[in-house]
Each structure stands twice: as structure tokens, then as C-alpha cells.
Amino acid sequence: MDAFVSRKRRRVEEPEARLVPTALEPLPETNASQEESTDFKLALLASLHPNLDETTLLEALLASDGSVEKASECLTFSQTTSPRKRAANFTVGYQSSLSAYRIAPRSNGHAKKTLVKKGQTLYLYSPDDIEAHTPCSIIHNFLPPQQADDLLLQLLDEATTYKSLEFKLFDKVVLSPHTFSFYVNSLAEAEEQKTEYIYDGRQVEDVRQSTSEMLRACPQVEEAVNREIQRRIRDFYPDGKKLKYQSPQPWKANTAFVNCYDGPRENVGYHADQLTYLGPRAVIGSLSLGVAREFRVRKIVAEDDEYRKADGSLADAQGQISIHLPHNSLLIMHAEMQEEWKHSIAQAQAIDPHPLAKNKRLNITYRCYQDYLAPRHTPKCKCGVPTVLRCATRKKESRGRYMWMCHTHYVPGQDGCGFFQWAEFDDDGEPPWASKIKAHKDKVPQDAEPVEAPKDEPGKKT
Numbered sequence: 469m470d471a472f473v474s475r476k477r478r479r480v481e482e483p484e485a486r487l488v489p490t491a492l493e494p495l496p497e498t499n500a501s502q503e504e505s506t507d508f509k510l511a512l513l514a515s516l517h518p519n520l521d522e523t524t525l526l527e528a529l530l531a532s533d534g535s536v537e538k539a540s541e542c543l544t545f546s547q548t549t550s551p552r553k554r555a556a557n558f559t560v561g562y563q564s565s566l567s568a569y570r571i572a573p574r575s576n577g578h579a580k581k582t583l584v585k586k587g588q589t590l591y592l593y594s595p596d597d598i599e600a601h602t603p604c605s606i607i608h609n610f611l612p613p614q615q616a617d618d619l620l621l622q623l624l625d626e627a628t629t630y631k632s633l634e635f636k637l638f639d640k641v642v643l644s645p646h647t648f649s650f651y652v653n654s655l656a657e658a659e660e661q662k663t664e665y666i667y668d669g670r671q672v673e674d675v676r677q678s679t680s681e682m683l684r685a686c687p688q689v690e691e692a693v694n695r696e697i698q699r700r701i702r703d704f705y706p707d708g709k710k711l712k713y714q715s716p717q718p719w720k721a722n723t724a725f726v727n728c729y730d731g732p733r734e735n736v737g738y739h740a741d742q743l744t745y746l747g748p749r750a751v752i753g754s755l756s757l758g759v760a761r762e763f764r765v766r767k768i769v770a771e772d773d774e775y776r777k778a779d780g781s782l783a784d785a786q787g788q789i790s791i792h793l794p795h796n797s798l799l800i801m802h803a804e805m806q807e808e809w810k811h812s813i814a815q816a817q818a819i820d821p822h823p824l825a826k827n828k829r830l831n832i833t834y835r836c837y838q839d840y841l842a843p844r845h846t847p848k849c850k851c852g853v854p855t856v857l858r859c860a861t862r863k864k865e866s867r868g869r870y871m872w873m874c875h876t877h878y879v880p881g882q883d884g885c886g887f888f889q890w891a892e893f894d895d896d897g898e899p900p901w902a903s904k905i906k907a908h909k910d911k912v913p914q915d916a917e918p919v920e921a922p923k924d925e926p927g928k929k930t
């Protein structure tokens with residue numbers, strides 16, 4: 469986690485505007501030069517001052533000649549001394565359904581153009597609006613009410629032992645502003661996670677077996693997510709076909725991150741979820757329990773000339789959309805989401821306490837880990853550690869390409885080796901070694917020795 473700000477920036481692809489990490493996901497790789505993009509600097513400032521709106525942050529940045537540290541100092545000073553309140557980014561906003569404004573989506577389901585302008589937040593509540601204007605669908609009152617309460621009660625108990633993630637920012641050790649834990653469906657898988665899987669360049673100690681209520685909800689989540697994936701493809705994608713790199717296989721809920729937000733101030737900053745073990749075009753099922761909070765999303769602005777300012781930096785071209793997530797709602801983040809959008813849980817000015825959870829919100833993000841992306845199969849960096857998978861999003865030339873990268877620089881005290889290679893996937897999002905692994909799996913019993921991927925297969929070194 470230390471690497472994000474304190475280490476020297478290497479010339480590698482893609483800054484990810486991810487400042488406050490979520491469960492087990494790394495801080496972003498940065499793009500290179502000392503002249504970070506305005507977007508990147510804004511993201512940094514946003515993580516340090518989560519209550520301030522983007523316009524305020526931008527003003528401070530401009531007044532400080534682009535220095536994030538100076539801007540941050542000014543903002544801290546004015547927040548503690550100025551009576552002027554800037555509440556734009558931490559209020560829970562209310563707006564009726566967009567349909568009330570007669571803004572209709574096109575016949576293929578997609579909204580014609582972006583509805584939300586730079587610096588603004590559009591609040592969406594109805595499932596129709598949400599699926600028309602974001603890559604998400606939502607199912608309210610998802611589980612039978614008693615089942616949702618039983619699941620919430622079990623997780624409230626679990627959450628008493630959740631921890632924050634420690635990371636370094638400006639050479640200071642900072643704690644992520646919420647707590648979490650990681651779950652898999654069996655003890656054997658938990659053991660495998662602890663000994664084989666790498667997150668932020670290191671192994672994770674706190675891997676738990678899913679609780680009985682989490683396991684009970686799995687088939688319901690799987691059924692709903694698979695149904696929603698098919699509906700999304702049919703109603704929203706060009707020619708009713710799945711996206712390139714999207715897996716055609718049934719989605720399985722075989723791992724889960726559970727996040728706990730205790731009170732209105734706890735949050736998670738803008739980020740995209742790590743694709744290393746999910747593969748390209750991943751779909752995630754996210755079940756919210758307890759206090760209702762705002763899930764904010766914004767489209768990643770590509771580095772096109774139309775958004776370029778005279779100084780070469782990227783303009784903040786779009787505002788954000790806020791999706792209301794009440795108790796017992798299942799949000800499905802579809803295949804467009806992780807590569808093209810970022811998401812966050814914003815701080816709230818006020819929350820309505822929940823009868824069982826009081827001030828807490830519990831969130832389970834069910835994920836589908838792919839066997840062929842287990843760390844024993846993926847490329848290792850020169851440090852000898854399995855690499856992280858990222859997607860290039862901002863640069864025109866490389867947008868949409870995937871890459872394997874060293875991530876050991878996230879470990880305090882380690883610099884990393886800077887390893888990078890392009891990642892290759894077929895149209896179904898499978899790496900070149902997947903068929904071999906599948907064939908091996910079909911032939912031999914489950915507990916036999918795993919097959920290793922050939923060292924030079926996964927992609928070309930550049």
C-alpha cells in the first residue's frame with residue numbers, strides 16, 4: 469500500500485484514480501511521469517478530503533500550482549477556519565425517479581447521452597433509471613425479509629472482528645475508512661487462499677469460511693445474477709450479444725468480500741475492483757444490508773483530445789451518479805463496470821438508523837473466481853510473485869488492453885521489480901493456458917497435482 473504516493477513513479481500504463489482501497493484490492497498503479505494528470509491529483513485530494521466536492525478540490529489544486537500537498541494543506545486550513553461549508557459531496561440527496569422528468573432511454577435500453585454534468589451528482593432510485601443510465605441493475609427486497617434479517621444478524625456478529633486495511637499515504641500509515649473481511653465457501657478454499665493467493669503483493673491472513681446464512685443466500689444470488697446478465701445482454705448490448713472477453717459460463721458466487729460501514733463517515737473511495745482472479749469483463753453481485761447508503765459511480769474519462777486541456781491535463785468531463793442502496797437490495801455490477809466506470813460509497817451527512825443494524829451497513833460483494841486465473845497459473849514477476857491483472861483505460865492507443873504487472877511495491881518496505889507484460893485473452897476472456905487446465909481437470913480427480921502454465925505463454929513481454 470505504501471507505493472501509491474511515496475515511491476518514484478515508473479513509466480507504466482494507466483493511473484487508476486483509486487485512493488482509498490477497498491477490501492483486498494490494491495492502490496492504483498500510476499501512470500508514469502511526475503506530471504500526474506489533474507484527474508489523478510483530484511482523486512488523491514478526494515481521498516484526503518472526502519467531504520469536499522470536486523469543484524472545491526479543483527480550485528485548491530489550481531491555486532496551489534498543481535501541488536497536491538499544498539492544495540491539501542490549504543483545504544485543511546480552510547476547513548478548520550472558514551465558516552463557509554461545502555456540503556455538496558456528503559449530503560444524501562433526494563430526487564424522484566428520472567421517469568418523472570420524462571427522460572426516456574433509447575429503445576435498446578441505453579440512455580442517449582450522459583445526463584450528469586461535471587461537478588454534479590444525479591440521484592437514481594428506480595431500477596429502470598439505474599439500468600438505463602449505469603452499467604448496474606438493482607433488485608429491491610431481494611431475499612425474503614426474515615432471511616435478510618438472519619443474514620444481517622450473522623454478519624453484525626462477524627463484523628465485530630473485522631479490521632481496516634493499513635496503507636501508506638504521503639509516508640504516513642493510513643487506515644481504510646471502513647472494515648472488512650474475506651470469505652470463501654469451504655475451509656479447504658480458505659486454506660488455499662491464505663497460502664497461494666496474493667493481494668497487494670502479499671498473502672492475506674484473515675480468510676474466513678462463509679457463514680451458514682451467506683451460503684444459504686448463494687444459490688439465490690447466483691440465480692438472480694445469471695438471469696440479470698442474460699437480460700442485460702439481450703436488452704442493452706449491441707445485437708444482443710455478450711461483450712468481447714465476457715465469460716459465457718454460468719456465474720458462480722464462490723468468494724465474497726464483506727464490508728462494514730459503521731456510521732455515516734465510513735466510506736470507500738472511488739475505485740474499480742481488481743480483475744486478477746475474476747478475469748476481464750467481470751460481473752459482481754453486491755448485497756446491501758442494514759443502513760441505506762449511496763453508491764456513487766462515474767464513467768472513466770478516456771484520454772481523448774476532446775477532454776484535453778491546454779496544459780495537457782485531462783478535464784473532469786463528467787459528474788457522478790448516485791444509486792440509493794436500501795436494506796436487502798441486490799446490485800449487479802455488469803460487465804461494463806470495472807473497466808469503464810469507477811464506484812465508491814460516499815460519506816453521508818445523515819443516515820436513518822436500521823432497527824437491527826443501528827448505524828451499520830453491511831455489504832457482501834459476491835464474486836466469481838476463475839480456476840484458470842489461480843495464482844499458480846498466472847505470470848510471475850521478477851520478485852517471483854504472481855502478478856496483478858489490470859486493464860488500460862485512459863490512453864487511446866492501449867485502451868481496453870489487459871496487462872500483468874508486479875504489485876509487490878504495495879508491501880511496505882518493498883520496491884517491486886516493475887514487471888509488465890500484455891495479457892492475452894480469447895473472446896470469452898480465457899487466457900491461453902485455460903484449455904489445458906480445463907482438460908486436465910476433466911481427466912484427473914480434483915485432488916491431483918495442479919498443472920503449471922508454461923512460463924512464456926501468457927503474453928508478449930514488451
Ligand SMILES: O=C(O)CCC(=O)C(=O)O
Pocket residue numbers: 490491725727736741754763811812813831833
Ligand atoms: O459497499 C459497497 O457497496 C461497495 C464495496 C466495494 O466497492 C468493494 O468491496 O469493492
Ligand SMILES: [Fe+2]
Pocket residue numbers: 490739740741811
Ligand atoms: Fe468495489
